Amino acid sequence: MIYSGGTAGLRLFEMSNASYTHELLNGTRAYFASLGLLFKSPESQVRIISGSEEGLSGWISANILLEELFKNDKPLQTYGVSDIGGVLIGI
DSSP states (O other): OOOEEEOHHHHHHHHHOHHHHHHHHHHHHHHHHHTTOOOSOHHHHEEEOOHHHHHHHHHHHHHHHTTOSSOSSSOOOOOOEEEETTEEEEO
16 A cells, blocks of 8 residues: 655645645546555545644654664663654654
């Protein structure tokens, strides 16, 4: 299954040009659908994600890369992250 989420830049662009953003998302959905991939719910699989979803995705990604999630041998200890304009900083 494929998912594509637009982040802060696309959220801002949508405020100034919603019709273009709508066309961009629909074009992306049409392209993915043409590839023959498992694409059952285009509206939810290609969309603009919220800031909370973006932050959570960054946290999950960082902690998976640092191998802190899914450890069974010790208590869960994770790292915080801060996303500043596309730059991910680990804390």
